[in-house]
Amino acid sequence: MTTPTKCWLRNLFLPALFLIFFAAYTEVPHAAAQDAMLQPQTEKNYQPHSYQGKVEPDDGQWTRPAKDYASTRYSSLDQINTNNVKNLKLAFTFSTGMTRGHEAAPLIVNNTMYIVTPFPNSLYALDLTKPGAPMKWVYQPLPTPASQGVACCDVVNRGASYDDGKIFYNTLDDQTVAVDANTGKQVWKTQIGDINKGESITMAPIVAKGKVLVGNSGGEFGIRGWLTALDEKTGKIAWRAYSAGPDKDVLIGPKFKPFYPQDRGQDLGVKTWPPDAWKIGGAGVWGWISYDPQLNLIYYGTANPGPWDSEARPGDNKFSSGIFARDADTGEAIWFYQYSPHDLYDYDGVNENILLDLPIKGQTRKVLIHPDRNGYVYVLDRTTGEVLSANPFAPITTSRGVDLKTGLLQYVTEKQPMVGKVVRNLCPTAPGAKDWQPSAFSPRTGLVYIPHNNLCMDEEDVTANYIAGTPYVGANVRMYDAPGGYGGAFTAWDPIEGKVVWSNPDHFPVWSGALATAGDVVFYGTLDGWFKAVDAHNGSLLWQFKTGSGIIGQPVSYKGPDGKQYIAILSGVGGWAGAIVAGGLDPRDESAALGFAAVMKDLPKYTTKGGMLYVFALP
Amino acid sequence: MRSNFQLALVLSAFGAAALLVACSREDRILRQPPPANQTINSVQVSGLNPGANSMPTPPPSNMYQESAYAVSEGQKLYEQYNCVGCHAHGGGGIGPPLMDNNWIYGSEAGNIFTTIMQGRPNGMPSFRNRVPEYQAWEIAAYVRSMSGLLPKGVSPGRPDHMSVKPSEASTPPQTPTGITGSPEQHQ
Numbered sequence: 001m002t003t004p005t006k007c008w009l010r011n012l013f014l015p016a017l018f019l020i021f022f023a024a025y026t027e028v029p030h031a032a033a034q035d036a037m038l039q040p041q042t043e044k045n046y047q048p049h050s051y052q053g054k055v056e057p058d059d060g061q062w063t064r065p066a067k068d069y070a071s072t073r074y075s076s077l078d079q080i081n082t083n084n085v086k087n088l089k090l091a092f093t094f095s096t097g098m099t100r101g102h103e104a105a106p107l108i109v110n111n112t113m114y115i116v117t118p119f120p121n122s123l124y125a126l127d128l129t130k131p132g133a134p135m136k137w138v139y140q141p142l143p144t145p146a147s148q149g150v151a152c153c154d155v156v157n158r159g160a161s162y163d164d165g166k167i168f169y170n171t172l173d174d175q176t177v178a179v180d181a182n183t184g185k186q187v188w189k190t191q192i193g194d195i196n197k198g199e200s201i202t203m204a205p206i207v208a209k210g211k212v213l214v215g216n217s218g219g220e221f222g223i224r225g226w227l228t229a230l231d232e233k234t235g236k237i238a239w240r241a242y243s244a245g246p247d248k249d250v251l252i253g254p255k256f257k258p259f260y261p262q263d264r265g266q267d268l269g270v271k272t273w274p275p276d277a278w279k280i281g282g283a284g285v286w287g288w289i290s291y292d293p294q295l296n297l298i299y300y301g302t303a304n305p306g307p308w309d310s311e312a313r314p315g316d317n318k319f320s321s322g323i324f325a326r327d328a329d330t331g332e333a334i335w336f337y338q339y340s341p342h343d344l345y346d347y348d349g350v351n352e353n354i355l356l357d358l359p360i361k362g363q364t365r366k367v368l369i370h371p372d373r374n375g376y377v378y379v380l381d382r383t384t385g386e387v388l389s390a391n392p393f394a395p396i397t398t399s400r401g402v403d404l405k406t407g408l409l410q411y412v413t414e415k416q417p418m419v420g421k422v423v424r425n426l427c428p429t430a431p432g433a434k435d436w437q438p439s440a441f442s443p444r445t446g447l448v449y450i451p452h453n454n455l456c457m458d459e460e461d462v463t464a465n466y467i468a469g470t471p472y473v474g475a476n477v478r479m480y481d482a483p484g485g486y487g488g489a490f491t492a493w494d495p496i497e498g499k500v501v502w503s504n505p506d507h508f509p510v511w512s513g514a515l516a517t518a519g520d521v522v523f524y525g526t527l528d529g530w531f532k533a534v535d536a537h538n539g540s541l542l543w544q545f546k547t548g549s550g551i552i553g554q555p556v557s558y559k560g561p562d563g564k565q566y567i568a569i570l571s572g573v574g575g576w577a578g579a580i581v582a583g584g585l586d587p588r589d590e591s592a593a594l595g596f597a598a599v600m601k602d603l604p605k606y607t608t609k610g611g612m613l614y615v616f617a618l619p
Numbered sequence: 620m621r622s623n624f625q626l627a628l629v630l631s632a633f634g635a636a637a638l639l640v641a642c643s644r645e646d647r648i649l650r651q652p653p654p655a656n657q658t659i660n661s662v663q664v665s666g667l668n669p670g671a672n673s674m675p676t677p678p679p680s681n682m683y684q685e686s687a688y689a690v691s692e693g694q695k696l697y698e699q700y701n702c703v704g705c706h707a708h709g710g711g712g713i714g715p716p717l718m719d720n721n722w723i724y725g726s727e728a729g730n731i732f733t734t735i736m737q738g739r740p741n742g743m744p745s746f747r748n749r750v751p752e753y754q755a756w757e758i759a760a761y762v763r764s765m766s767g768l769l770p771k772g773v774s775p776g777r778p779d780h781m782s783v784k785p786s787e788a789s790t791p792p793q794t795p796t797g798i799t800g801s802p803e804q805h806q
Contacts, residue, residue: 149705149713149742220704422781460781462698469744471704471713476781579712586719588790589710591783597710598783 046501048537049494051443052364053357060559062108063162065204066438067556069291070355073440074516075557079565080618081519085533085543088616091566092133094126096611100582101574103436104159104204105513105554106613107167108568109181111561112136114167115613118574119148119155121171125184126613129561133615137184139177147173150200150469152220152594153576154583158436159204159554161212163232168212170201176214176230188235192216196469198223201286207232208291208298209328215285219303219348220594222280222472225320227289227300229331239331243283243302243319244269250319251326256333259385260407262316263336272315280466281313282306283320287350287436290368295383297325297334299368301349307464308346308430309474311419316341321349323370325385335385339372340409344416345398345459346430347373352438353382354448358496360388369495371439371450373432374409376402377493391498393491394433394452395482398426417459417475427456429479430594431576435511438554439493442516445536447501448493449522451510453577454482455599477595487599490514490524490532492539502539508603511577513554515567523567525551527578528606531569531614547571547614550578550607564617572611573603582609653729655736655752662733664724683753684728684760687773693761694775694787696754700746708784709765714743718765718784720793726768731759767792 056068058076067073080088096102100118107114113126113133121143125136148155151172160169166178166187174193179186192214193199198221205214211229219225225243230236242249247256250269258264265271270278284303291298305313305320322338340347354369360379368382375396379388390402400410417423427433434452441448457479464474481487488509492501512525520536527550533543550573560566574582579593580600590598683689697703709718724734735755738745746755764774767790774787 145741146738146744147742149744151713151742458781462780465699465701467701467749470701472701473704476783478781478783583711583713584715584721585707585712586710586716589708589716589718589784592707592710592716593712594707597707597712 049446049496051356051446052359053443055443062105062556062558064206065105065159065161065554066288066290066352069206069208069293071288071290071352071438072354072443072516073438073514073554074442076518077557077559077565078518080517080521080567082521082535082542084618085519085521087618088533088543088545088567089619090545091615091617093615094124094133094135094613096122096124096570096572096613098572098611099609100572101154101156101578102553102570102572102611103156103575104570105556106568106570107160107162108556108558109162112181113568114160114162114181115570116157116160116169117611118157118572119143119151119172121157121169123160123167123169123179123184139179139184139186141171141175141177141189143171143173143175144195147195147200150195150198150218150221151202152217152471154574154579156202156575158202161205161207163207166232168205168207168232170203170205170214172200172202174199174201174216176205176212176235178212178232178235190230190235190237192228192230192237198469198472203286206289206291209296211238211328213289213298215300217284217286219282219284219306220471220473221469222306222466223282223284224279225283225285225302227285227331241324241326241331241333242269243285244273244278244281244317246270250333251331252333255327256335258335259337262341262408263318263338268316268318272318273313274315277313280306280472281317281320283317285350287348288352288438290353290355291328292355292366292382295366296328297382298328299323299325299353299355299382301351301353301370303348303350304343304346307472307474309419309461309464310342310344310417311461312464312474314342317343321347323349323353323380323385325382337380337385337387337407339378340374344411345426345428347432349373351434351436354439354441355382356441356495360496369441369448371434371448371452371493373428373434374399375428375433377448377450377495377498379495379498389498393450393493393500394454395427395456396433397456398428417461419461419463422458422460424458425456426459427482428453429455429457430477431455431509431596435576437511437552438513440514440516440522442520442522442536444518444520445492446494446496447536448495449514449516449524450491450493451488451512451514451524452491453488453509454484454486454505455479455509456482457595473594476591478590479595479599481599490534490539492536504534504539508600509577511552511575515555515557517557523555523569525553525555525569525571527552527573527603529571529573531555531571545614545616548612549573549610550581550603552578560617566615566617568613568615570611570613573607573609578603580604581607655732658729659733659737662725662729664730683756684763684769685773689757690760690764690769690773691775693757693759696750696758697761700750700758702758710784717762718790718793720766720796722795722797725797726763726766726795728756728759728763731762732756735759766790766795768795
């Protein structure tokens with residue numbers, strides 16, 4: 001069921017999208033991409049491949065940031081469906097009283113909802129058994145205000161994890177805390193980083209095999225990236241795996257068997273950098289972690305190398321902008337693959353990894369699906385790190401594809417940013433075809449739902465000066481909408497065929513997470529504050545609600561104590577895309593917010609700041 | 620004859636005046652800057668003065684902001700000390716915009732000097748151990764030029780890099796609001 005307007009939009013959008021892919025290779029001027037009228041790549045003939053693999057059993061709670069270890073963000077609750085979602089009503093709200101970007105997913109455990117706020121990272125517990133879900137307690141870690149200076153892209157927090165009676169999360173000033181889920185009392189608190197080295201923490205930890213896994217942020221501050229495992233009972237550091245440096249620091253040993261030869265060799269984390277550059281080379285671990293209990297492997301991406309000025313760091317800059325598989329107990333590296341060797345554009349590799357078992361060329365393979373900042377959706381064999389496919393989901397001019405034999409990204413030489421030269425029409429931009437905003441997967445449709453950007457940029461590199469605790473970037477950037485004239489889209493992607501099934505363009509980058517449900521309703525929010533429910537099969541809009549501020553949160557679904565299905569989302573604009581509103585930036589300077597302000601200059605006309613939880617249910 | 624003489628006199632007076640102005644614009648600063656302690660002690664970050672019946676003494680003025688040379692040095696230092704990483708080219712990012720009229724801690728050179736040297740609680744680093752005082756004054760002068768608070772003649776004209784905003788010289792003056800730690804003195 002699609003409304004005529006929807007169809008019209010999509011009919012325009014899909015051909016434009018395909019033409020853009022085409023244009024990416026031939027560099028057709030923008031206008032041509034817009035007015036050519038290809039036949040719509042029709043989803044009418046589209047046959048859904050419902051998923052044959054297993055998903056973790058669903059108890060109606062939401063205990064991990066991505067719902068399950070496979071990071072599907074799929075709820076098997078189906079009371080809310082495509083027919084009745086139009087009746088969805090507000091059940092209760094809760095103000096966080098904070099005005100920065102709200103990126104966290106609420107957790108729901110034992111009829112209690114837990115919310116982590118942006119800096120100062122308060123943790124609220126709401127009692128779902130009482131009318132209006134009153135506050136049970138608040139835990140306030142009071143991180144040092146100075147930490148706000150080292151958060152590159154707003155002082156966000158992406159949420160918490162629950163395990164064994166405790167809530168685990170991180171503070172902006174580099175502490176991991178464990179809080180008693182019933183009483184709100186602190187169980188332990190461990191300082192694991194240093195703001196004076198430019199380190200901050202914004203990511204949501206996961207708990208696997210009794211260890212809390214946490215990574216640092218600060219690729220724009222010359223940090224040295226790491227993933228740290230803390231004992232969930234005591235908070236003691238069990239191991240730390242650096243993203244660069246000698247093999248012993250990266251926890252590379254005899255078990256390390258990367259699929260491609262370019263990732264094999266001794267101390268590549270030192271040799272692929274100029275002397276000592278790896279010590280301040282970034283490659284933080286601020287994104288998502290997935291876990292495969294059968295293989296006993298954890299998967300996570302490493303962030304961009306620093307500085308952005310790539311001439312300052314000749315070499316492949318391992319192990320930045322790639323993905324590690326590690327032993328969940330010891331942290332030993334098992335394999336690594338680099339999406340963007342010697343990254344030129346701030347293409348962090350930290351986006352979500354959805355673990356699925358998919359039929360690929362007639363064989364069921366254990367894969368992971370990863371929509372990268374560089375514009376490709378990767379399907380990797382998660383046992384070996386082999387690239388099975390890499391197809392573009394957004395306009396790309398910076399590369400010509402991924403060579404499936406060598407695994408190498410095919411860069412476009414003319415598009416290499418340089419010191420003292422402005423290079424234009426670089427797509428995707430620094431925040432990528434897609435940034436942190438996590439996708440969802442529905443086993444019912446077999447589709448991955450990807451919130452993403454549709455942007456291009458001009459860049460000129462400048463020589464960066466390293467001063468610990470201050471930015472180490474070295475680039476002037478200005479972003480603008482990619483062909484099509486819109487800033488983002490919400491796209492349904494077939495991971496087996498490697499293509500777009502449908503796509504809803506949006507005026508602004510879609511900076512919220514996605515939620516898929518068994519009622520075949522998919523949820524996401526927009527930067528101008530609309531919370532949307534769309535049909536999982538065709539993207540048509542079924543319901544929407546205007547929240548008080550732009551949405552960059554992650555929607556979740558749970559079963560309340562009354563047996564009803566609820567949908568929850570934090571509203572509260574901010575993040576890198578929304579910094580113009582949250583930080584009150586001045587868009588006369590197009591380089592504000594590392595160049596993002598230029599393309600977001602209208603956003604202040606659409607939304608104002610303010611954090612609020614919204615929870616919906618059927619009457 | 621007499622009128623010619625008068626004309627010459629007037630002309631040379633004009634010339635001398637022009638030269639003088641040009642001199643102070645182009646000259647390097649050889650005089651000593653105001654002592655840091657004196658500056659920091661006289662900077663106020665509140666507009667509320669209980670029991671006072673007169674406005675507080677203004678902080679020492681910054682002679683650097685009359686020198687195009689000093690302002691252009693300030694612009695270079697603004698990049699070199701990575702102010703640009705947090706405040707962009709004035710539009711802000713991690714830190715607030717510096718090209719607008721909204722000041723949390725005051726827009727006077729003395730206020731900005733104090734901001735740079737002491738830092739500010741919500742993430743502005745203290746550069747006390749990094750930036751010599753005379754450079755902090757040069758940067759403070761340049762920061763004021765970002766919101767058009769310096770005379771056109773001393774503000775940077777054309778950017779050396781990718782143009783991301785109108786030049787400081789063509790930025791219309793933004794009347795500062797926010798705290799008034801000292802009476803604002805505008806040219």
